[in-house]
Structure formats: structure tokens, C-alpha cells
Amino acid sequence: MKITANYKNLTKAVSVVEKVVSRNPSLPILNNILLKTENGRLKISATNLEVGINYFLGAKIDETGEIAVPARIFSDFINSLNEDKITLTTKNTILNINTDKYKTQILGFDPKEFPIIPKIKTDIYSVIPSKILKNSLSMVLDSVAVSETRPELAGVFIQFNSKQLILAATDSFRLTERVVEIKSKQDNYFILPRNTVVELIRLLGDVNNDINIRYSDNQVLFSTDEVEIISRLVDGNYPDYKKVIPEKYISRLLVKKDVLEKHVRLAGIFSSNIADIKLSCNEKNLTINAKNSDKGEFQVVTEAVLKNEPFDISLNYYYLLDGLKIIPTEHVIIEYTGQGSPLVLRPEHDAKDLTYLIMPLRK
């Protein structure tokens, strides 16, 4: 292989791809990235066997070929340079990077040892602007179960239909549902693993184009012209979460979001040992109380507009903060649906495009 690439494009591609590289002591080839000429471009690939990534880069190709090189060394090295162009030459499993000043030999590996990243050639299901996908995944991420005791909850449930794309996540303590107006050719659904969601959010920060989604055989492909992200899917059936979302509310509160966030944070400092704080509403105000026998106590009054009955509720302040964090509007709607029923947070425009539920505490 002999190729010459623009230095900035190469370092950007490597910085994107290396995020997927795992430190895998039992399978050291996964510490490598694969450099390969393909259809007149340079393809840079990495995989952790759960998520794989291919990044395609324009390059002047004098000689085709491929090599696997340790991601860390290659990345450290090229990031410490500062060139206009960079020429990569291989000789067997050695990668040479030479300029007037430098002579470099990086010891690589036989590309045949590198795991094959599956290809998905089915039709495109859906096309999503990358920002919308990134924002939607970010909104639901905190509600994904971290534990693997119920593997189907350790991912985001994604549903496609002819009108909407719906993302949902729950760890059984809270639940987030995000609905966006994106049409798909066919109805479908799958569970995307938590790690893939985390990687996708990171990777989509570097991508501005529309994302094509393809699906087959328990794998999903997110792609643009430049980048392909292939992930395995979670086996299992996602619970029928819709039935947990209350259809009606008893009382509804409208509060300024950033003020409430600040007050909840202050109350959290004095929350109980199970992180509980107490909200009490009357017509004009929301009062937050917190008491911790080791730390002290705190009370704060927040202006609010209440519809219907006054109510009291105790809840985990982290869950409340996580919910407030994803509300994109200046005010937040809080719906009280009864003791033993979830508390519901929504954006102020009252659409159903974002729903955050805090489940009642089991006492």
C-alpha cells in the first residue's frame, strides 16, 4: 500500500474511529485499526465486536493494500505531527511514515487477523438528520438500565413506522419516550445496546449529514457517505412500556425550568440517605423540603402555576434532575397522577414528543 492523505482529514478520521477501539487483552487485534484502500478511497476501520466503524477518506492511492496497526501508537504519532500531507507506505506488516525530517516504522499486523465488520446491503429503512438522532438518543440515554439483570432494558427501544420514529428507555425507576416526525418505509423495531448508543452520540457529534438506517439479521447500520457504524442488537422483547404512561393527570404544575433545577440541586445537598426530597404544591408556589439527619435541612419556595388540586410527593432528586436536564423549553410541565403513580415531566408546549416518568417509590 502507498497512499498520500491530507493531514487534517486523516487525523480527524483516526480520532473518530479510535473511539470504538477497545483495550481487549484477550483479543489484542482489537487494539488495532485497519487501514485499507477501497474503491479509490482509504478505509479506516475499528471494532469492539459489538460496534464496528468504517470511515472513508479521500486519498491519492499509488498502490492498493491493507494493514492493521495499533490504534494508540498510530494515533499518538500522527497527532504529534503537524504536516500538510502524509504518506503511508506498507511493507509486509510494517507501516512507514517518512518525511524530510522523520523516518518512522510502525509494527503492524496481518490484516487477515482483523475481524470482519459485517456488511448490511438491505434497503434504507429511514433517513434521519444526524442532529435529531443525536439529540433524541441523548434524551433517552440516562433512562437506559446500566445493569444487565434484564438485558432487554440495557438498550434503547427504537420503533419505526410510516409517520414517526419513537425512542424509549427505562431502568424501571424512570422512563423516557421521545417521538420525532420521521417517516420510515416499513414498520419495525429493535433494541440498540447501551454502549452503541453512547458511541453513536459521540460519533454523531462529528457528522453533519443525514444518517441512513439499514437493518438485517440482528444488526443495524447507521451510515453516511463517509462513515458506517454497524452494531449488534439486543435479543429479547421490550416490555409494553406504553401502559405505564398515565393517560390522565390529577394536577398539573408549570414551573420555570432553570429555577427549579437550581432549587432541586440545593435541596439535593440535604436530601435523605436514599436521595429523597419532598415537593409540596399550592396554588402559587412549589415548596421543596429536604432533611438529612447527618447534614441538616433545607426549604425553598419556587413560583409555580398549579391547575387543579394541591399535592405532596417525595422523590429521588437525581431522577428529577435527569428529567429537567432533557426538557428543552423554558418552562416544564409536571403532572401529578396520584400517590403510587408516576410523576410526569413534559416540555411546556404540551406536545407528546417528550415524556419523562419518575416511577413512584416502593416503600
Next chain:
Amino acid sequence: MKITANYKNLTKAVSVVEKVVSRNPSLPILNNILLKTENGRLKISATNLEVGINYFLGAKIDETGEIAVPARIFSDFINSLNEDKITLTTKNTILNINTDKYKTQILGFDPKEFPIIPKIKTDIYSVIPSKILKNSLSMVLDSVAVSETRPELAGVFIQFNSKQLILAATDSFRLTERVVEIKSKQDNYFILPRNTVVELIRLLGDVNNDINIRYSDNQVLFSTDEVEIISRLVDGNYPDYKKVIPEKYISRLLVKKDVLEKHVRLAGIFSSNIADIKLSCNEKNLTINAKNSDKGEFQVVTEAVLKNEPFDISLNYYYLLDGLKIIPTEHVIIEYTGQGSPLVLRPEHDAKDLTYLIMPLRK
């Protein structure tokens, strides 16, 4: 106690003092800061028994008093507020912070449980502008031994005399000596513990005034009108490090510092398993070679001006980078003093105000 303080001044004082607070499970009172009215000001104190700090803050004092409060809770709480003024009131061991909106009770402790921070009332030894002290301590810090196997090396050796202030540190692999033109009233010296040096560097970032130094009974006090930092000193005799600094050189090299730093960093990626790289000099160039049987190899040529004989030397690239990092000039002087003798780095103006030695490798 009842005092009212400016909010910004209070949060700044707390942020400075809390840096000294340790998480000490065997002596939980050390997790607290002491608030005390003293001579018309509010004194905020913390100690980890090695370093103590007093910060004096202008405040309107309606009622004198004192209380120990958990540093973390107090700091988290006041940092989450945003007020103009803040009123602190105590009742026994409870601290109240109330405004129109908030009611807060923080559970504190009897101030008598708080360790006494020693007072030093001797004459001022020396007065040093805080920036000079901070820079000088920062220059020698990396050479202080991290291990405590030789306790006297786990600190900075500080010497005062009628002309100069001299700071030295060595971990026996490298040595740094910094000389500044600061007069002292009396000759003296002591060893300042590594942790104190780290705390001082952090604290001096917030201080612009001159620092007064007092010394007595194995304790040292660094103070301004606003802040007092008291530290224990290291017992033991510092080795006669001066005899390790070579008086003559065999060859001397002048190199552009940032270029050399970049090249050493690149070579470091391919350094041997004991972090070795090789420097070879001729009249015009410095060539750096690095070879690692697992990673590959690297060579780079750097422009340089050599005086006297060409030479070769192998050394640990981390030690070379640490030395280059503290050289404040555009070029660096590298003095070769023979195989088995130290390599010496100096600023280009050739003064003796900063000397960095890399000891020869013992093979």
C-alpha cells in the same frame, strides 16, 4: 455568631480554604472548616495536620462566635446560590443560612473539637512576590521524590541567605536547582514537604501580594494580610546536592526548545521499555533515535549548534521532557559532561538561575 459577608468574597475564601480539607475517616473533624469571628473579620480555617490555612475576610459582624461545619456541604451549598450578600447565623452547633427564599440549617460541630492551627510570631525572614515563589516551586516540583523511602528527598530544600533564595529538589534520577535574587535577614534552610509545595502552588494562584515567610520550631508560615499557610517541615538533613552539579562541560548544544520538545515527544512513542531514547550530536544536527521491539522505530533530525566534540547519550525521555518543560527561554542549552556524568539543561541566557540535571543511567 451572626455575620453578613459579600457573597463573592465568601465563595472565593471557601474555595481557597477547602483545598486543604482532607477526607480523613479516622479524624472526621478534619472534613470541616472552622468559621470564627476574629478582630472584626471572619476567619475561615482548614487543616490536614500537615498544612493549615487561615483566610481572613471582611464581614459585618453583629455577633461574635465560631463553629465548625462540614466543608463539602457548606461549599456545595453556597456555590449553588447566587446572592449579593449572605448572612450566617449560629445557634449552638447549627449554622443557619436564610434569605427570603431559602431556609437552611447545616449541622456543624463544637469548634473546640477543631485542631488548633499553630501560630508563628517570629520576625519575618523573607518577603517574596507570590508569582516568583509560585513559579520557582513549580519548576522544582517534578524533581521532588514521590516515594518516602528517603524522607528528606520528599520535599523541596529551601535556603535563605543575604543575597539569594535557593530552591532544590532531587529524586536521585534528576535534580533541579532554582536561584532567585531575594534577600533574607538571616541565613537559614529547611525542607518543605511535597504536599505543602503542591498546596502552595495551588493557593498562590489566587494570591497577588508579597508573601511573608516566618519560621520557628519546625514549622513555617507563608502569609499575606488575607491568608496564612502554616506547614510542618521535613525532619532530616538534605544531601549535599551541590557536589553533583558538574562544574565543567565537555560539549554544549544550543537547540530550539519547542522543536526539541515536539521531537522528544514523538521519539517517546517509540522509546524502549525503560523509556530510553538516544541523542547523537554532530556540528549541525541533533539526531534522536528510538526503537521498541513491540512498536517500531523512529528517527528525527533537529537543527542545533554544537560547541566542542560530537557526543552520543541515551536517556529517559520523560526526564528530558520534564526538564524542557521548565526552561523559560526560546532555546535550551544542553551540556554533555561525559558518560556516567549528568546531562545538564539550562536556559539560553547561560545564567545559573535554573539548572536541571538528568543523572546517568545505571546499567
